Each structure stands twice: as C-alpha cells, then as structure tokens.
Amino acid sequence: MKIIKESVPAADGFRMPAExxxxxxxxxxxxxxxxxxxxxxxxxxxxxxAVAEAIARSEKVTVCAxxxxxxxxxxxxxEQIRVVEMSSNDAWARDYAPTFVKNAKxxxxxxxxxxxxxxGLVDGLYFPWDKDNKMARKLCDxxxxxxxxxxxxxxxxxxxxxxxxGTGMVTESCLLSRGRNPQMTRDEIEDTLKEYLNxxxxxxxxxxxxxxxxxxxxxxxxxxxxxxxxxxxxxxxQGDPQYAMSKACLEYLEQVTDAAGRQLKxxxxxxxxxxxxxxxxxxxxxxxWDEPTRSPGERLAASYVNFYISNGNIVMPGFGVPEDExxxxxxxxxxxxxxxxxxxxxxxxxxxxxxxxxTQQIPV
Numbered sequence: 399m400k401i402i403k404e405s406v407p408a409a410d411g412f413r414m415p416a417e418x419x420x421x422x423x424x425x426x427x428x429x430x431x432x433x434x435x436x437x438x439x440x441x442x443x444x445x446x447x448a449v450a451e452a453i454a455r456s457e458k459v460t461v462c463a464x465x466x467x468x469x470x471x472x473x474x475x476x477e478q479i480r481v482v483e484m485s486s487n488d489a490w491a492r493d494y495a496p497t498f499v500k501n502a503k504x505x506x507x508x509x510x511x512x513x514x515x516x517x518g519l520v521d522g523l524y525f526p527w528d529k530d531n532k533m534a535r536k537l538c539d540x541x542x543x544x545x546x547x548x549x550x551x552x553x554x555x556x557x558x559x560x561x562x563x564g565t566g567m568v569t570e571s572c573l574l575s576r577g578r579n580p581q582m583t584r585d586e587i588e589d590t591l592k593e594y595l596n597x598x599x600x601x602x603x604x605x606x607x608x609x610x611x612x613x614x615x616x617x618x619x620x621x622x623x624x625x626x627x628x629x630x631x632x633x634x635x636q637g638d639p640q641y642a643m644s645k646a647c648l649e650y651l652e653q654v655t656d657a658a659g660r661q662l663k664x665x666x667x668x669x670x671x672x673x674x675x676x677x678x679x680x681x682x683x684x685x686x687w688d689e690p691t692r693s694p695g696e697r698l699a700a701s702y703v704n705f706y707i708s709n710g711n712i713v714m715p716g717f718g719v720p721e722d723e724x725x726x727x728x729x730x731x732x733x734x735x736x737x738x739x740x741x742x743x744x745x746x747x748x749x750x751x752x753x754x755x756x757t758q759q760i761p762v
Contacts, residue, residue: 456710517577
C-alpha cells in the first residue's frame with residue numbers, strides 16, 4: 399500500500415463513483431460499544447447481521463470486529479461474509495472507512511480523511527476516536543489499495559453524496575460546523591471536495607434531519623437515485639420542526655442545477671412519525687463521561703433515506719410503523735431493477751444512525 403501525499407485524486411484522474419454504480423463489495427463494523435448499543439448490543443448485532451446478509455446476496459461483504467467480538471461475529475455471520483479482526487471505537491463504517499475513488503482504467507484508491515467523532519472536543523459524540531481514525535488506512539492495506547492521506551481535513555462519508563458525474567451534495571449544517579474545519583472558509587472546503595472527489599459542482603443543502611447528532615449528515619435527508627434525480631426526506635406535518643427543514647432543502651434543490659446543467663427531479667420520501675426512546679431502552683445503555691447517552695422521550699433521527707444501494711438490492715430501514723410500507727413502495731418504484739429489502743432497524747437507530755451509516759461500498 400502506498401500512502402499518497404504529493405497529489406490529489408482529481409489531478410490523477412480519479413473520481414468518486416456514485417453508490418448506484420457497480421460494487422466490488424461492502425465494509426461493515428461489528429457493534430459492541432455499550433453506550434451506543436443497548437443491553438450488550440445483542441439486538442444491534444442481529445440487525446447488523448441482517449443488513450450484512452441482505453447485502454451479501456449481490457456483493458462481497460467484509461465485517462471488521464474487535465478482538466472481544468471476533469468469535470461472536472464469526473458465529474453469527476454466514477460463511478460467505480468475511481470477518482477480520484480490527485480495532486475501532488464504534489461501528490460507523492460509512493464515516494471512517496475509506497472513501498474510494500477510481501480512474502478510467504478501473505484502478506481503485508482510498509481516501510483517508512480525518513475523523514474526530516463528529517465534532518471533536520467542540521460537539522463530538524465520544525472520546526477517544528483514535529482507533530476509528532486509523533481504520534481507513536488499515537482497510538486500504540487489507541484491500542491492497544493505495545490511499546490518499548487527507549487527515550488534516552475532517553470529513554465523514556455520511557456527509558457526502560455524489561452522482562458520479564461531477565456533482566456532490568452536502569449540508570451546510572454539517573460541513574460548516576465549528577467542530578470540523580473551522581479554519582477553512584466555505585469556498586476552501588468546497589475546493590477540497592472538488593479536488594478529492596473530482597467534482598465540478600457542489601450542492602449545499604441548508605440542513606438535514608431534525609435531531610441528527612452528526613450535525614445533520616446529508617445521507618439522512620437526501621440521496622441521488624440516478625444522475626439528475628434525488629430522493630428527499632419529507633413530512634406534510636407543518637407543526638413538526640422537520641417540515642421547515644425539509645421545505646428549505648426542497649426550495650434549494652428546485653433552484654439549482656447539477657454539474658451537467660440539469661434541473662434536479664426531486665422525489666419526496668415521507669418520514670415516519672417521530673420515533674422516540676423508551677425508558678426501558680435508555681436503561682440498557684451505559685453512560686458516556688458520566689452523562690446518560692439517551693433520555694426517555696428523546697426523538698431519534700429516523701429517516702428512510704438512510705438506505706444502502708447494493709449491486710442487486712436496496713437495503714432500507716423499517717421502524718415497525720405504518721409508514722414503512724409506503725416508503726418501501728416508493729423506493730421500489732425508483733429502483734425497479736433492484737429488489738428492495740426492508741430491515742427492522744430501530745436497534746441500529748438507537749445507536750445514532752442507520753443502514754447507510756453502517757456500510758461503505760467498494761466500487762468495482
């Protein structure tokens with residue numbers, strides 16, 4: 399593995415492919431952190447395993463597990479899923495596994511961004527995050543991919559979406575937050591994204607999902623389903639604080655064009671009614687730095703946009719609510735060539751994210 403510091407992907411002819419382009423495989427991390435995953439993480443591990451099995455129907459899956467959980471991961475996961483021992487602080491593969499880029503020859507390289515647990519000592523969610531910050535480079539070594547070193551720039555994979563044709567999408571609330579790159583201007587941040595993802599246009603949505611503790615990652619509010627088309631999390635309830643947030647994103651998307659000059663087609667994906675923590679769930683979580691991780695009645699950032707596009711399937715969350723089926727039908731209509739698999743994901747959501755957050759694709 400070569401660590402590349404003297405050049406950037408765009409200059410070398412590399413671009414970030416869209417998630418709907420073909421994959422070599424997918425990376426996940428086995429959950430075990432007791433202040434993220436309730437009651438020893440047993441329910442969360444079952445949910446992670448269900449996601450891994452669904453993805454493995456059409457692409458290779460590699461699951462990283464810490465030393466304490468390696469045997470459990472190997473026992474619960476089917477034999478066609480590779481399990482490797484690798485230390486981490488938590489289980490968010492989207493955010494600190496490598497972002498992969500490719501060139502016209504099909505050569506794949508990784509990008510090793512800096513990670514500081516979504517805000518560092520300003521508003522980060524846990525400390526330390528040192529093991530997470532090493533995972534991108536370790537995974538590139540495992541996968542025999544050269545890697546661009548960009549650890550001086552804080553970025554999570556869940557904070558970016560691309561269409562594979564020069565358009566990127568982020569949220570202002572996340573990328574301009576004080577805990578990430580406060581020394582940089584918006585233009586400097588955008589230029590970095592253009593250099594490393596090979597973009598010519600970056601779309602800046604104003605915000606994300608209400609209560610999203612990542613400072614509102616884009617992958618929870620909006621995603622590309624194909625070039626020129628996006629799906630946007632939506633509610634018709636004007637009394638919900640999410641209504642103004644989704645409306646602001648819609649108004650922005652309706653007035654911008656992508657890198658190819660296209661007006662974006664926006665598909666609304668209704669949100670579930672607010673999903674909140676129960677007292678019983680809260681009792682199953684360890685505290686973090688003497689503070690409770692969750693509180694009874696706390697609203698979680700539930701969104702059906704947090705789905706993963708595999709080679710043959712759409713793997714999307716369900717919450718055991720009436721809105722699940724309508725959301726599944728909308729996504730099935732948007733991806734007629736892929737089977738939509740809906741997985742009960744409340745036990746993932748309690749940890750702070752969902753199916754897209756726990757997966758990272760490796761392009762072909």
